[in-house]
Amino acid sequence: MTVSEWPKQAVSWFDERLPVFTFMQHELNEYPTPRNLSYWWNFGSLAGIVLVVMIATGIVLAMHYTPHVDMAYDSIEQRIMRDVNYGWLMRYVHLNGASMFFLLVYIHLFRGLYYGSYKAPREVLWWLGIILLLLMMMTAFMGYVLPWGQMSFWAATVITNLFSAIPLIGDQIVTWLWGGFAVGNPTLNRFYSLHYLMPFVIVGVVMLHLVALHMHGSNNPLGIDRKEERDSIPFHPYYTIKDALGLGVFFIVFAVFVFFAPNFLGEAENYVRANPFQTPAEIVPDWYFLPYYAILRSITFDIWFIPAKLIGVTAMFGSLMLLFALPWLDTSKVRSARFRPIYKQVYWVFVVDCLVLGWVGANRPEGHILIIGQVATAYYFLHFLVLMPLIGWFEKPRPLPDSISKAVLERPAPPAEAGTGGAE
Amino acid sequence: MMRRGILAALSAAVIGLGVGASVSAAEFEAPPLQDWSFSGIFGAYEKASLQRGFQVYREVCAGCHSMKLVAYRNLSALGYSEKEVKAFAAEAEVTDGPNDDGEMFPRPGLPSDRFVPPFANDQAARAANNGAFPPDLSVLTKARYRRMGWEGSDYIYAVLTGYHDEPPADFQEKYREEQKKKNKDREEKDKKEIKDFQVAEGMNFNLYFPGYQIAMPPPLADDGVEFADGTKATVKQMAKDVTTFLAWAAEPEMEERKRLGIKVILFLLVLTGLLFALKRKIWADLH
Structure with missing residues (x-):
C-alpha cells in the first residue's frame, strides 16, 4: 500500500470535494453493528445483491427483447434462448432471480416479524420495507407478462381486471390501464416500459431504507438497544465476511435452480404462446403471489350490498396495507420474540397460516380447499388485528438481559436457541 | 424453536408446491417416468437417438406439426455435417422476396432458415385436421413439464405410446x-x-392425454420409418427417439447449461469453504 503517496493524496483531494471515501469509511467500514447478529440478518444484503443481479441481467435481456404481441414470445424463446450468446443464462438467472428475490425478502420480512424489528425507533425503516415489497410485486407482475405466454396474458387479464371492482369508475380504470378494450399490444408496451423503470425506483427506496437503517443501526436477536461500547463491533470486517459467507451459500442454491432446474419454480403453461381465445385450465400466479391469490379467491360471498369481488380485492390489498400499522398493532414493548413466550408460539402459527394460504392459492377454490382458504384468510387478519394487540397487553415477557455483551459474553452460548447463533 | 419451526415450514412449503401443481381440469393418467439419457446433472442427449428422432419428426410428425423456433443450422448439434444440414434445408421450399420486380419467389431452404411449417397459418392447420390444432413442437417438453411430477418428455412419450x-x-x-x-x-x-x-x-382413446381422448390419430406404427442405422423401428423405439429429439429442440442449451453448472457450483463450493474459514478466523478474536 505504501508504494507511493500519491493515491492517498488523490483520495483526500477528492474526498475534500466530494466525501465519498469518508462516507464509505463511516457507513461500510466502522459502522457500529450489534455484535450478536445471527445469520437471519444476512437476508437484507442478499436481497440487495439480487437486485443488482436482476438489473444487470435485465438490461442485457432488454437489448434482445421485442415488446410486441407478435414478436415478444419469439424474441425470448427463439432469439434469447437459442441465438444470443449465453442468452439462456441471462434469461434463466433473471427468471429464477425473481423467485430468489422474493424468497430472500420474505425471510427478511419474517425475521423482522420475529425479532420485532418494526418497533420504535424503526417504524419508517419498516414502512420503506413494505413499500419495497409492493414495488417488487408490481415489477415482478409486469415482468411476468413480458414473455407473452399463456400465463403472461391471462395473469395480466386477471390482475388488471381486479381494478374493475372499484365502484362506478372501475371499468374506465381498467380500459385506461389496458390502453384499449382488452389486454393487447399497448398493455404489453406500457408494462415493458414500467418494468424497466420500477427497478430504479426500487434502488432509490433501497437507499432510503439504508439511510433509515443507519439512523439507529440494526436490531438484533435480543431486541435490546446497545448500551455499552462492547455491544457493537465495526461492520468491516466482521459483517462483510459474514455477509460474504452467506452470499456464497445463497449463490449455490441459486445456481442449482438456474443450471439444473431452471423451470421448477415457473408455470409450464407459460411456454405456450398467449392465446386470447383460449383460457388455460388453471390461471395460477408464481409461488410468491399464491397467499394473496388465496385471500382474493377466498371471498366468495357478498356482504350486504358490497360484491364479493370488491371485498376480495380489498382483503388482498388490505393484507399488505395492514403491515404499515404493525408497529402500533403490536402493543408489546419487548421486541424479540425470544422473550415473548406466547407471541413466539403464535408467530409460528402465523407462518404456517401463510404457507397454508400459499397452498390454497395453488389449488382451485372448491370444496374443502375453499373452506381452508377462508379459515386461513380469517386467521391472517385475526393475527394482526386481534392477537397482536391482545398478546402485547396480557403476555408477561421473560426478563431482558442487561446488555448485549453481557448476554453474549458472560454466559455460555445457549445451544437450544438456534436463532442466536450462527457460527459464533 | 426457530430451527424446528423452519423445518416444519419448509416441508409444508414443499408439500404445498407439489399438491398445488397436481391439480388439473381434465383427468388423465400420470405418465410413467422414463429413464432418459438427458436427465440428471450429467445428462446428455444421445446423438444416434437424436438423429433417429429427427427422422421420425421429418417423416411422420412434420406433416402436421410445425417447429418454428428451430433453424436447419441447429441440426449440426445432432451430429450432422454441414453438407447434410444443407441438404435437409434444401428439401423445404421457402417463399422469399420481394425481388427487384417486386415479386415473391420460392427458393430451396437454407441452413439459416427456420423449419418451414406444414401449414400457411393456424386456420389452415385446423381446417386440415378436423378442427383440431396440431401444436408447434418447438418447446413442447418445457410446456408439458409438471413440477414434482414428470418431465415433459415423460408426458410426450406416454401420449405417443398410450393409444388403445x-x-x-x-x-x-x-x-x-x-x-x-x-x-x-x-x-x-x-x-x-x-x-x-x-x-x-x-x-x-389415449390414457395419458387430458380427458382421455385426443384428436391426433395414433401417429406411430411398427416399421413406420426405416432407420438409417438399422435400429428396429418399434413404436416404443420411435417414441423414445422422437421425444429425445423434441427435448433437444426445446432445450438445445441443456448440455452446455449442465456442464457450466457443475463448474459454477464446484467453484462456489470452494469459494464458500474459504469464506467459511475466513469468517471463523476473523470472528475468533471476538469470543
Whole structure:
C-alpha cells in the first residue's frame, strides 16, 4: 500500500470535494453493528445483491427483447434462448432471480416479524420495507407478462381486471390501464416500459431504507438497544465476511435452480404462446403471489350490498396495507420474540397460516380447499388485528438481559436457541 | 424453536408446491417416468437417438406439426455435417422476396432458415385436421413439464405410446370408481349417472392425454420409418427417439447449461469453504 503517496493524496483531494471515501469509511467500514447478529440478518444484503443481479441481467435481456404481441414470445424463446450468446443464462438467472428475490425478502420480512424489528425507533425503516415489497410485486407482475405466454396474458387479464371492482369508475380504470378494450399490444408496451423503470425506483427506496437503517443501526436477536461500547463491533470486517459467507451459500442454491432446474419454480403453461381465445385450465400466479391469490379467491360471498369481488380485492390489498400499522398493532414493548413466550408460539402459527394460504392459492377454490382458504384468510387478519394487540397487553415477557455483551459474553452460548447463533 | 419451526415450514412449503401443481381440469393418467439419457446433472442427449428422432419428426410428425423456433443450422448439434444440414434445408421450399420486380419467389431452404411449417397459418392447420390444432413442437417438453411430477418428455412419450383401440376394461372400472367418488361430493340434484367412458366421434382413446381422448390419430406404427442405422423401428423405439429429439429442440442449451453448472457450483463450493474459514478466523478474536 505504501508504494507511493500519491493515491492517498488523490483520495483526500477528492474526498475534500466530494466525501465519498469518508462516507464509505463511516457507513461500510466502522459502522457500529450489534455484535450478536445471527445469520437471519444476512437476508437484507442478499436481497440487495439480487437486485443488482436482476438489473444487470435485465438490461442485457432488454437489448434482445421485442415488446410486441407478435414478436415478444419469439424474441425470448427463439432469439434469447437459442441465438444470443449465453442468452439462456441471462434469461434463466433473471427468471429464477425473481423467485430468489422474493424468497430472500420474505425471510427478511419474517425475521423482522420475529425479532420485532418494526418497533420504535424503526417504524419508517419498516414502512420503506413494505413499500419495497409492493414495488417488487408490481415489477415482478409486469415482468411476468413480458414473455407473452399463456400465463403472461391471462395473469395480466386477471390482475388488471381486479381494478374493475372499484365502484362506478372501475371499468374506465381498467380500459385506461389496458390502453384499449382488452389486454393487447399497448398493455404489453406500457408494462415493458414500467418494468424497466420500477427497478430504479426500487434502488432509490433501497437507499432510503439504508439511510433509515443507519439512523439507529440494526436490531438484533435480543431486541435490546446497545448500551455499552462492547455491544457493537465495526461492520468491516466482521459483517462483510459474514455477509460474504452467506452470499456464497445463497449463490449455490441459486445456481442449482438456474443450471439444473431452471423451470421448477415457473408455470409450464407459460411456454405456450398467449392465446386470447383460449383460457388455460388453471390461471395460477408464481409461488410468491399464491397467499394473496388465496385471500382474493377466498371471498366468495357478498356482504350486504358490497360484491364479493370488491371485498376480495380489498382483503388482498388490505393484507399488505395492514403491515404499515404493525408497529402500533403490536402493543408489546419487548421486541424479540425470544422473550415473548406466547407471541413466539403464535408467530409460528402465523407462518404456517401463510404457507397454508400459499397452498390454497395453488389449488382451485372448491370444496374443502375453499373452506381452508377462508379459515386461513380469517386467521391472517385475526393475527394482526386481534392477537397482536391482545398478546402485547396480557403476555408477561421473560426478563431482558442487561446488555448485549453481557448476554453474549458472560454466559455460555445457549445451544437450544438456534436463532442466536450462527457460527459464533 | 426457530430451527424446528423452519423445518416444519419448509416441508409444508414443499408439500404445498407439489399438491398445488397436481391439480388439473381434465383427468388423465400420470405418465410413467422414463429413464432418459438427458436427465440428471450429467445428462446428455444421445446423438444416434437424436438423429433417429429427427427422422421420425421429418417423416411422420412434420406433416402436421410445425417447429418454428428451430433453424436447419441447429441440426449440426445432432451430429450432422454441414453438407447434410444443407441438404435437409434444401428439401423445404421457402417463399422469399420481394425481388427487384417486386415479386415473391420460392427458393430451396437454407441452413439459416427456420423449419418451414406444414401449414400457411393456424386456420389452415385446423381446417386440415378436423378442427383440431396440431401444436408447434418447438418447446413442447418445457410446456408439458409438471413440477414434482414428470418431465415433459415423460408426458410426450406416454401420449405417443398410450393409444388403445378400445378403452381397456381395467380403465373402465377405474373410470367408474372416479365418477362414484365425484358423485359423493355432489349435491343430490347434480349427481351424474355412472357409465363407461365413451370416445367421441373422430377422437382416439389415449390414457395419458387430458380427458382421455385426443384428436391426433395414433401417429406411430411398427416399421413406420426405416432407420438409417438399422435400429428396429418399434413404436416404443420411435417414441423414445422422437421425444429425445423434441427435448433437444426445446432445450438445445441443456448440455452446455449442465456442464457450466457443475463448474459454477464446484467453484462456489470452494469459494464458500474459504469464506467459511475466513469468517471463523476473523470472528475468533471476538469470543
